[in-house]
Amino acid sequence: MSAYRLSNGGLIDRSKPIDFKFDGKPLQGFAGDTLASALLANDKLLVGRSFKYHRPRGLLTAGAAEPNALVTLGQDGRTETNTRATMVELHHGLEARSQNRWPSLDHDIGAINGMLSPFLGAGFYYKTFMWPAAFWEKLYEPIIRKAAGLGRASYVPDPDTYEKSWAHCDLLIIGAGPTGLAAALTAARSKARVILVDEGSMLGGSLLCETTEINDQPAAEFAAQAIVELSAAENVQILKRTTVVGAYDDNVFGALERVQKHVSVIDDNKPVERFWRISAKQAILATGAEERPLVFGGNDRPGMMMAGAMRTYLNRFAVAPGKQVAIFSNGPSGWQTARDLEANGVDVVAIVTPETASNKSYQGKARIIANAVIAGTSGEKRLKGLTIRHIGSGSEETLACDALGMSGGWSPIVHLACHRGDKPKWSDAHAAFLPPAPRDGLIAAGGAAGTYSLAACLQDGGTLAAEALDNLGHSVSRAEFSTQQDEKAEMPAPFWYVKAPKGKAFVDFQNDVHLKDLGLAVREGYDHVELAKRYTTNGMATDQGKLSNVNAIGILAEATGTSPDVVGTTTFRPFYTPVSFGALTGSHIGAHFHPTRVSPLFKWAEKHGARFVETGLWHRSSWFPKEGESDWRESVDREAKTVRSHAGICDVSTLGKIEIFGSDAAEFINRVYCNGFLKLPVGKARYGLMLREDGFIYDDGTTSRLGENHFFMTTTTAFAAGVLTHLECCSQVLWPDLDVRLVSVSDQWAQMAIAGPNARKILAEIVDEDISDAAFPFLAAREVGLSGGQIKGRLFRISFSGELAFELAVPAGYGEAVADAILSLGEDHGITPYGTEALNVLRIEKGHVTHAEINGTVTPGDLGFGRMVSAKKPDFIGRVMLQREGLQATDRLRLVGIRPLDPAESFVSGSHILDVDAAPTGANDLGHVTSSCFSPHLGHTIGLAMVKHGPELIGEEIVIWNGLKQQSIRGVLCEPVFVDPKGEKLHA
Amino acid sequence: MASLITCPHCGVRPKEEFTIRGDASVTRPSPEADGEVWHAYVHLRDNPRGLHKEYWHHTSGCRRWLVVTRDTVSHDVIDVSDAGALA
Amino acid sequence: MLEVQLSAKPALFGAAEGLFGTKDASTAGIVLTASTQSTILQVLSPPGATGVAEKLQAWVGAEGAGLRPNGPGNWFVVCDAQPPRESLEALSKTLEGRAELLDQSHGRTRIKVSGPKVTQMLAKGTAIDLREHQFAPGQSAPTLFGHISAQLTRVSPENFEILVLSSFALSLWDSLIVMGREFGIQAHC
Amino acid sequence: MDLMRYSALSVFLNALRGNKSWGPAWRAPEPKPHYDVVIVGGGGHGLATAYYLAKEFGITNVAVLEKGWLGSGNIGRNTTIIRSNYLLDGNEPFYEFSLKLWEGLEQDFNFNAMVSQRGVLNLFHSDAQRDAYTRRGNAMLLQGADAQLLDRDEVRAMVPFLGFDSARFPIQGGLLQRRGGTVRHDAVAWGYARGADRRGVDIIQNCEVTGIRRKNGRVVGVETSKGFIGCGKLALTAAGNSTTVARMADIALPIDSHVLQAFVSEGLKPFIDNVVTFGAGHFYISQSDKGGLVFGGDIDGYNSYAQRGNLAAVEHVMEAGTAMIPGLSRIRVLRSWGGIMDMSMDGSPIIDRTHIDNLYLNAGWCYGGFKATPASGWCTAHLVANDAPHPTAAAFRLDRFKRGYLIDENGGGAQPNLH
Numbered sequence A: 001m002s003a004y005r006l007s008n009g010g011l012i013d014r015s016k017p018i019d020f021k022f023d024g025k026p027l028q029g030f031a032g033d034t035l036a037s038a039l040l041a042n043d044k045l046l047v048g049r050s051f052k053y054h055r056p057r058g059l060l061t062a063g064a065a066e067p068n069a070l071v072t073l074g075q076d077g078r079t080e081t082n083t084r085a086t087m088v089e090l091h092h093g094l095e096a097r098s099q100n101r102w103p104s105l106d107h108d109i110g111a112i113n114g115m116l117s118p119f120l121g122a123g124f125y126y127k128t129f130m131w132p133a134a135f136w137e138k139l140y141e142p143i144i145r146k147a148a149g150l151g152r153a154s155y156v157p158d159p160d161t162y163e164k165s166w167a168h169c170d171l172l173i174i175g176a177g178p179t180g181l182a183a184a185l186t187a188a189r190s191k192a193r194v195i196l197v198d199e200g201s202m203l204g205g206s207l208l209c210e211t212t213e214i215n216d217q218p219a220a221e222f223a224a225q226a227i228v229e230l231s232a233a234e235n236v237q238i239l240k241r242t243t244v245v246g247a248y249d250d251n252v253f254g255a256l257e258r259v260q261k262h263v264s265v266i267d268d269n270k271p272v273e274r275f276w277r278i279s280a281k282q283a284i285l286a287t288g289a290e291e292r293p294l295v296f297g298g299n300d301r302p303g304m305m306m307a308g309a310m311r312t313y314l315n316r317f318a319v320a321p322g323k324q325v326a327i328f329s330n331g332p333s334g335w336q337t338a339r340d341l342e343a344n345g346v347d348v349v350a351i352v353t354p355e356t357a358s359n360k361s362y363q364g365k366a367r368i369i370a371n372a373v374i375a376g377t378s379g380e381k382r383l384k385g386l387t388i389r390h391i392g393s394g395s396e397e398t399l400a401c402d403a404l405g406m407s408g409g410w411s412p413i414v415h416l417a418c419h420r421g422d423k424p425k426w427s428d429a430h431a432a433f434l435p436p437a438p439r440d441g442l443i444a445a446g447g448a449a450g451t452y453s454l455a456a457c458l459q460d461g462g463t464l465a466a467e468a469l470d471n472l473g474h475s476v477s478r479a480e481f482s483t484q485q486d487e488k489a490e491m492p493a494p495f496w497y498v499k500a501p502k503g504k505a506f507v508d509f510q511n512d513v514h515l516k517d518l519g520l521a522v523r524e525g526y527d528h529v530e531l532a533k534r535y536t537t538n539g540m541a542t543d544q545g546k547l548s549n550v551n552a553i554g555i556l557a558e559a560t561g562t563s564p565d566v567v568g569t570t571t572f573r574p575f576y577t578p579v580s581f582g583a584l585t586g587s588h589i590g591a592h593f594h595p596t597r598v599s600p601l602f603k604w605a606e607k608h609g610a611r612f613v614e615t616g617l618w619h620r621s622s623w624f625p626k627e628g629e630s631d632w633r634e635s636v637d638r639e640a641k642t643v644r645s646h647a648g649i650c651d652v653s654t655l656g657k658i659e660i661f662g663s664d665a666a667e668f669i670n671r672v673y674c675n676g677f678l679k680l681p682v683g684k685a686r687y688g689l690m691l692r693e694d695g696f697i698y699d700d701g702t703t704s705r706l707g708e709n710h711f712f713m714t715t716t717t718a719f720a721a722g723v724l725t726h727l728e729c730c731s732q733v734l735w736p737d738l739d740v741r742l743v744s745v746s747d748q749w750a751q752m753a754i755a756g757p758n759a760r761k762i763l764a765e766i767v768d769e770d771i772s773d774a775a776f777p778f779l780a781a782r783e784v785g786l787s788g789g790q791i792k793g794r795l796f797r798i799s800f801s802g803e804l805a806f807e808l809a810v811p812a813g814y815g816e817a818v819a820d821a822i823l824s825l826g827e828d829h830g831i832t833p834y835g836t837e838a839l840n841v842l843r844i845e846k847g848h849v850t851h852a853e854i855n856g857t858v859t860p861g862d863l864g865f866g867r868m869v870s871a872k873k874p875d876f877i878g879r880v881m882l883q884r885e886g887l888q889a890t891d892r893l894r895l896v897g898i899r900p901l902d903p904a905e906s907f908v909s910g911s912h913i914l915d916v917d918a919a920p921t922g923a924n925d926l927g928h929v930t931s932s933c934f935s936p937h938l939g940h941t942i943g944l945a946m947v948k949h950g951p952e953l954i955g956e957e958i959v960i961w962n963g964l965k966q967q968s969i970r971g972v973l974c975e976p977v978f979v980d981p982k983g984e985k986l987h988a
Numbered sequence B: 001m002a003s004l005i006t007c008p009h010c011g012v013r014p015k016e017e018f019t020i021r022g023d024a025s026v027t028r029p030s031p032e033a034d035g036e037v038w039h040a041y042v043h044l045r046d047n048p049r050g051l052h053k054e055y056w057h058h059t060s061g062c063r064r065w066l067v068v069t070r071d072t073v074s075h076d077v078i079d080v081s082d083a084g085a086l087a
Numbered sequence C: 001m002l003e004v005q006l007s008a009k010p011a012l013f014g015a016a017e018g019l020f021g022t023k024d025a026s027t028a029g030i031v032l033t034a035s036t037q038s039t040i041l042q043v044l045s046p047p048g049a050t051g052v053a054e055k056l057q058a059w060v061g062a063e064g065a066g067l068r069p070n071g072p073g074n075w076f077v078v079c080d081a082q083p084p085r086e087s088l089e090a091l092s093k094t095l096e097g098r099a100e101l102l103d104q105s106h107g108r109t110r111i112k113v114s115g116p117k118v119t120q121m122l123a124k125g126t127a128i129d130l131r132e133h134q135f136a137p138g139q140s141a142p143t144l145f146g147h148i149s150a151q152l153t154r155v156s157p158e159n160f161e162i163l164v165l166s167s168f169a170l171s172l173w174d175s176l177i178v179m180g181r182e183f184g185i186q187a188h189c
Numbered sequence D: 001m002d003l004m005r006y007s008a009l010s011v012f013l014n015a016l017r018g019n020k021s022w023g024p025a026w027r028a029p030e031p032k033p034h035y036d037v038v039i040v041g042g043g044g045h046g047l048a049t050a051y052y053l054a055k056e057f058g059i060t061n062v063a064v065l066e067k068g069w070l071g072s073g074n075i076g077r078n079t080t081i082i083r084s085n086y087l088l089d090g091n092e093p094f095y096e097f098s099l100k101l102w103e104g105l106e107q108d109f110n111f112n113a114m115v116s117q118r119g120v121l122n123l124f125h126s127d128a129q130r131d132a133y134t135r136r137g138n139a140m141l142l143q144g145a146d147a148q149l150l151d152r153d154e155v156r157a158m159v160p161f162l163g164f165d166s167a168r169f170p171i172q173g174g175l176l177q178r179r180g181g182t183v184r185h186d187a188v189a190w191g192y193a194r195g196a197d198r199r200g201v202d203i204i205q206n207c208e209v210t211g212i213r214r215k216n217g218r219v220v221g222v223e224t225s226k227g228f229i230g231c232g233k234l235a236l237t238a239a240g241n242s243t244t245v246a247r248m249a250d251i252a253l254p255i256d257s258h259v260l261q262a263f264v265s266e267g268l269k270p271f272i273d274n275v276v277t278f279g280a281g282h283f284y285i286s287q288s289d290k291g292g293l294v295f296g297g298d299i300d301g302y303n304s305y306a307q308r309g310n311l312a313a314v315e316h317v318m319e320a321g322t323a324m325i326p327g328l329s330r331i332r333v334l335r336s337w338g339g340i341m342d343m344s345m346d347g348s349p350i351i352d353r354t355h356i357d358n359l360y361l362n363a364g365w366c367y368g369g370f371k372a373t374p375a376s377g378w379c380t381a382h383l384v385a386n387d388a389p390h391p392t393a394a395a396f397r398l399d400r401f402k403r404g405y406l407i408d409e410n411g412g413g414a415q416p417n418l419h
């Protein structure tokens, strides 16, 4: 028994006991505790195992940098691994489990790695496990992988919700310690919009942990009152439990708010976490400083912690870390800790310091051992004693203790100032890396800028806030505070490590990187700080080296005979602390991963029993099963046959539709298609082929001339957005002098294809105008009245199916009514609704191409459209580059039809084409099938294929090869039109 | 810069409202220009370290094509103009 | 000729309605209303054309309609109900030669969002700074809302309107309900 | 015995001596005034080129000049995926050659780079994607690579935790290449560096090439931050900086530099065994031997030389990730970073001579050049040594853009950010 709860003091509420469990064992803490402080109060010193050697570990910090006390919380979908016990607010029912140990935290087999450690030095795996070659994957790697990682995550989907939000402010203050509070109190006096963010559950930062006074109030009380004042200010928004995790261009910050991570019962109406994107005109970094551990033999035993953390446990959480506490400190923090311990009646057995003189303002009872270091420690699962070495004499003595507070100085928390690529600068005077020069409205203040005294921090925060606001035109005077004089906070020379340590001297506690590993890295040539990091993994654990990086730099500097300045830091990267996928995903999850586009004929199709398929963002009706039909093929065959024999109606609303106006509209369209459009008469539609500037086909569709200066273009569903953007580029960037205006009307119109020999008869019953072949010939395009002028629609005589066909567009809201009307009018004419599957069959039977063929690598010539390409037009997109030799080469893949030799056999798209008897090799590859289907009209499978010299090989027998399914059948190349090659039905 | 673009028509907007097209310093050659010139236009890029002009389309805004002058190292945006207005 | 009565169904027909995140309508921080009877016109003018905005302004003023600038030379005109034919004809007449007038009543869906928490909720979707001095009543802008493009208008301090492509309306509607739950939301369409 | 030759025994013997006898993995030489071959860029491709020049072609008077520290470019920041699941004739034989080299690499260069053939699975979500993968899988088989087309049930049996049920874009199946997998990226650089160094190659770090000196239409050497260094032949393997370096010889390239981000999660016990890519968004993921989930997505989209990314792209990646594996929701992302890639106009690389006789170019690797490292090094060494392209890299010509022989896997056309 060593750590215990003090009977009074602290910011916990002793009237609110809270039950929780650790590794299944019921324990109790108080409201205001963290999981860490509650564990410590219960004398749970052993809280985790390290990554590599499975060393027993205890709490090292009281904050975000904690490398040891990582636990798993929750069950199933709420399983949360690697959670820092120091950041978890204690709440009822909390269950935490330790990690990376088996079978238990107390008895962990993995600890054997510690004994093998001479063989497991940095990078040992790069040097071995290579023989026999097959053993790596079968034997060695599985073992290594098993040992990898810390926590065990769950595959079960998360039941909770997340969201994202934007926030905008004039001044963002990151951190609500004295510096941040002073900044906020100053800014609150202005009219500027201020956001104050702190990752803690209580605002105040170090004020909550220290025994100083501000304005004659105890620091914590001052903080509480400041919050009351700030909460009342209308221009200040306070985000607590919110960590700013990344700083991005333009002063945009990512911040993670833990909305419901501290509650026992989750409110379903609220997210558990919210990810903020904060856009700030100015930002003040008031994130404070991190205390550095000391590197000495056995510096990782449970019971040892940072001196500042000890003060936090004492002062904020009312927990004594032990009964006989020793201090090992370079600089003032240790002395203050000793004072606070003694003030709480805790015995301080010794203060060990490498400094030569003792701290004069310390008046306590502890034995002061100056000019000395700790060479080694004893105890396994808890600290038992120290070996103290006197620097002058080299003599050693041992000392019993059950806790040790250490401090190697402070490192400003500069991460966010470095995320945009700036490097921190080493300062000998501060013995620390200071933030880079301020940029783009981000400036560090207080502890984060290496400002040591409380008074100076308060002043710095206020001054910088006033300056930042001044830059924005909000003048305000700085808030003033009175403080006690703190002790002269000078930094002694840095003390990087104890030479000749007894036992491992850890630098990176989580990844178990110790002094010797860094030495080995230097000896082997991995001496650049970035190489040393990668070779030893120092700083790469979940704490990202918050405690270890600067020490590693100091050690590398000594090993290479340079200074930390020369060694420099590794790159600071988002995230400051890790962020869940859930938070970064927000509400864009499940069905809302991408929005769903709903066709105006969706409900109509649904009503008629359609099955749907995702096509881009749309759900498209793909077939309409009828009772008694056993599989989709049966329905599709029926639909396709019915269209050819009678009539069908199909939703084509998803096509892109672009309205084009302007006196140069015709010229414009003539330039964006490779075929001619200037002479398209009003009232007519034409198929257009659109190339990219590099000569390959981009998209196709029909464009109708509705008036002299008014066109209506359709695009494929997939490229609707892209084509509009492309056209806008052409009109705004390439030819701004042309008078053209473009706008998407895709959503204004419900569009349906009515196809089949009876199509005209059916439509004639609803269309007011004469649509006889004479009055409305193939490719006619006109506005029409419907049902006695009730509404106006647009009718186009175009056909994808090869049948006598029309496309009718009506204002979207009328789509369902019109489609229903057509269905019932068509009943006597045998009409059927048909979906995209039948549509596909019908178009393959006619050899019509889609993006299965137009895949960005084909030219008009490849598809047999060579003659469409205008030879006369002086200019159109793609004209020149299409002439390149490679695009005109005769051995390009070109479109042909394909069918099985034996009609009973079938093949699939993606099969390749080989010569008969040719071995299946790349050299013999002639091409591949792009589209295939069962043709109910012909009674066998048909396809389209891209084949080298394809059109010249028509009539030849080939092999259709699908090695993925070990299939290989004989086929014949044929014309790509399987039905009505003369197009008679079309013109009927 | 890369997080926010000040559209001359819409004001400050986040990157995801835009579609980026690439180099805006090249000019479409005359239709009579030879293949070499067209090849350079379609393919060859300065790709500068430093100031770079780039086409950004305000897809989820005014749908105008903009020319963004940006530093490719610092990501600072120097200028945003309407592409049509520049032509 | 068949005797069929053709009637229109709005894109939000059948969308989710009722109270979400609260059981008491009076505590709802957000009210979501689909305005399904709107007439929505799009106006396109060539870059050089002058006076279009003024003419539109005058017309919407007289009609009690709303004007939503959508980009250079590009506006939406929104009317709560079908304006009289003569008035529409007058409008198209004044615009003749200056701008094209296009019916987008079916292509866009108009959703009204209001309530004391409205800016907090909308900030979950758009990056536009919705503080009143930045985005004042009467201001309107096209923007990205979540993953959906939409035209956002502040009608009054706590009343906004979203104009969205009709095919996205249902998806947006559902997202708005999710975003509004924490404040309590009442939705009707 | 040679204590510097890596083996279980040497690890053991060295350990007994307190690991004091390990020497540098490579020397830190001062540059000589002249080399037969100078290679610009100490990334994977430059180091591999030097290694194979020495080992396969007997050319050892070689220097690799690296402006930063060894491996500080994309070799040190990629998502470690190797595979040969390419579609086009110009590509597939080359990547298959590379995969074969990976398979024997560690024994070859005596360094355990943890080549791990854990399988690469590309999911598909529509018939069109299935057809495209069928075409691709068959193309792979024709070139002697392995490929399998899995249906939904087979995918489910293999990776049961994918979002099969709530998905916006249901998974229909996947294309699996079992021989694909991952390799410990840094170790590849180190292994090649050590192998090259032991064969006499000078690897010179902190040596930035600032100019290319020419005389009579030939390269005579390079200006560097460490002074002029003469050379008989010069090979550029500067990856994301290809255009900058080529400009020094007045060569304009069909390349833009773009930033691609990658991510690693906190360390987890085994979670994902394979490399899995999403078909309904940009996302791919695997788990490192240390336990971190390593993943990435699409490029940020704008030209950049800053090795850092944009928050919008980060969120985009996470959204796709959670869509593909709902169980990722509570897993935390530890770190994100960016690399600068040379995105070419057709998405495929260039290994070719230039119009300057003794200047060779290796560039345009986009986001896929890690897997190419061994073959790229071999083929570049072949080109430099023999002045003739290696047969598997014959299509990677610089003039293919002008002549129209593009190698455009996804049909994106001449817009680099679409590849």
Ligand SMILES: Cc1cc2nc3c(=O)[nH]c(=O)nc-3n(C[C@H](O)[C@H](O)[C@H](O)COP(=O)(O)OP(=O)(O)OC[C@H]3O[C@@H](n4cnc5c(N)ncnc54)[C@H](O)[C@@H]3O)c2cc1C
Binding pocket: D040, D041, D042, D043, D044, D045, D046, D065, D066, D067, D068, D071, D072, D073, D074, D075, D076, D077, D078, D079, D080, D081, D082, D207, D208, D209, D210, D237, D238, D239, D240, D241, D245, D260, D261, D262, D296, D337, D338, D339, D340, D341, D365, D366, D367, D368, D369, D370, D371, D372
């Ligand atoms: C985030 C990310 C993920 C990726 N994931 C994958 C993946 O999973 N699979 C895959 O196959 N590929 C992947 N890639 C691509 C792959 O990393 C690169 O294609 C490949 O590493 C490039 O070749 P390299 O290793 O030679 O490049 P680099 O390592 O970048 O080497 C080029 C070197 O040239 C140096 N240099 C540049 N200019 C000069 C100069 N003037 N003087 C001296 N030296 C100079 C640079 O400092 C650099 O070290 C990824 C890339 C990124 C950025």
Ligand SMILES: NC(=O)c1ccc[n+]([C@@H]2O[C@H](COP(=O)([O-])OP(=O)(O)OC[C@H]3O[C@@H](n4cnc5c(N)ncnc54)[C@H](O)[C@@H]3O)[C@@H](O)[C@H]2O)c1
Binding pocket: A174, A175, A176, A177, A178, A179, A180, A197, A198, A199, A200, A204, A205, A206, A207, A242, A243, A244, A245, A286, A287, A288, A289, A410, A411, A412, A413, A445, A446, A447, A448, A450, A451, A452, A453, A454, A455, A457, A576
């Ligand atoms: N070297 C030193 O700087 C040093 C040394 C010893 C003591 N001190 C004392 O420490 C205090 C420093 O005050 P301060 O206000 O600068 O720091 P602080 O440590 O009091 O406050 C920093 C606050 O920032 C928060 N924070 C840190 N990173 C964050 C992030 N990314 N997102 C959100 N919140 C984050 C922390 O939770 C904390 O509340 C002074 O009292 C000073 O005397 C400083």
Ligand SMILES: Cc1cc2nc3c(=O)[nH]c(=O)nc-3n(C[C@H](O)[C@H](O)[C@H](O)COP(=O)(O)O)c2cc1C
Binding pocket: A530, A539, A540, A541, A544, A570, A571, A573, D076, D077, D078, D079, D080, D185, D262, D264, D288, D290, D292, D294, D307, D334, D335, D336, D337, D338
């Ligand atoms: C495959 C891979 C795995 C990585 N794993 C880790 C990791 O476990 N911890 C970590 O901190 N960084 C990890 N990183 C990221 C590196 O720390 C570093 O960010 C990256 O190599 C880019 O370098 P830079 O950030 O120094 O620019 C990993 C990187 C790669 C490529």
Ligand SMILES: [Zn+2]
Binding pocket: B007, B008, B009, B010, B011, B058, B061, B062, B063, B064
């Ligand atoms: Zn805009």
